[in-house]
Amino acid sequence: MDEEPERYRVEFASGTAASVAQRRSFRDHERNDIEPDLPGWPPGQAFAVRGFYGKLGRHVRTVVTGLLMLPLYIIASALGSPASPDKRGKLEERENEVDDFPVMWAGVGETARTLPWQLDPSRRSWRMVTEIELAESEGLVRITSYEDTARGSRFVAWGGGEKVPGSDAVLWSLPRKEIAGVEVKRFSMAESDFKISFRDGSWARLTTTSSDGARRIAALLS
Numbered sequence: 300m301d302e303e304p305e306r307y308r309v310e311f312a313s314g315t316a317a318s319v320a321q322r323r324s325f326r327d328h329e330r331n332d333i334e335p336d337l338p339g340w341p342p343g344q345a346f347a348v349r350g351f352y353g354k355l356g357r358h359v360r361t362v363v364t365g366l367l368m369l370p371l372y373i374i375a376s377a378l379g380s381p382a383s384p385d386k387r388g389k390l391e392e393r394e395n396e397v398d399d400f401p402v403m404w405a406g407v408g409e410t411a412r413t414l415p416w417q418l419d420p421s422r423r424s425w426r427m428v429t430e431i432e433l434a435e436s437e438g439l440v441r442i443t444s445y446e447d448t449a450r451g452s453r454f455v456a457w458g459g460g461e462k463v464p465g466s467d468a469v470l471w472s473l474p475r476k477e478i479a480g481v482e483v484k485r486f487s488m489a490e491s492d493f494k495i496s497f498r499d500g501s502w503a504r505l506t507t508t509s510s511d512g513a514r515r516i517a518a519l520l521s
Contacts, residue, residue, distance in 0.1 A: 493505050
């Protein structure tokens with residue numbers, strides 16, 4: 300009997316530096332914007348690097364949120380809960396993590412451009428959950444989706460309800476041999492981002508729900 304494929308929730312990553320927080324761009328090898336050239340993609344949030352006042356506002360918001368959440372973290376710690384503020388690792392690529400935040404890097408006709416737009420949380424329904432499915436026996440990697448019955452929370456479980464019957468869909472598939480490698484990106488909240496590189500030189504930056512998930516995906520695909 301074939302084993303069930305492993306599945307992990309994924310979506311395009313979002314910036315965490317103040318200049319690009321909650322934003323993402325789509326670039327070719329010359330760093331040109333390719334969003335208008337992606338066929339069938341609905342409009343999404345326009346990308347722009349924040350200036351001084353925009354970055355200041357993000358820093359103030361982060362500090363205020365941290366102060367408001369601090370009592371909860373103290374209580375959780377006293378009760379023995381593993382809950383703690385998300386941590387971010389060392390900056391690795393300033394040009395792609397602070398000055399810009401590309402989640403797709405691909406020339407015309409390259410593999411990363413074929414990824415489905417549903418991976419972008421600013422374009423899909425908030426009830427949609429997207430997953431990466433690793434079908435070992437078939438040698439395929441798939442992106443699948445389903446509709447959730449509850450409104451999700453990125454900080455909890457991206458969903459939390461039940462799967463709507465009949466809502467499963469396969470959005471994308473690729474032979475695993477077309478993947479050149481996967482690396483976990485440290486400059487992300489809880490180190491949950493990972494970069495998937497394809498053999499044609501294109502790549503994408505995705506995120507999952509935990510560092511364990513990112514490491515597992517990297518181990519399976521590398």
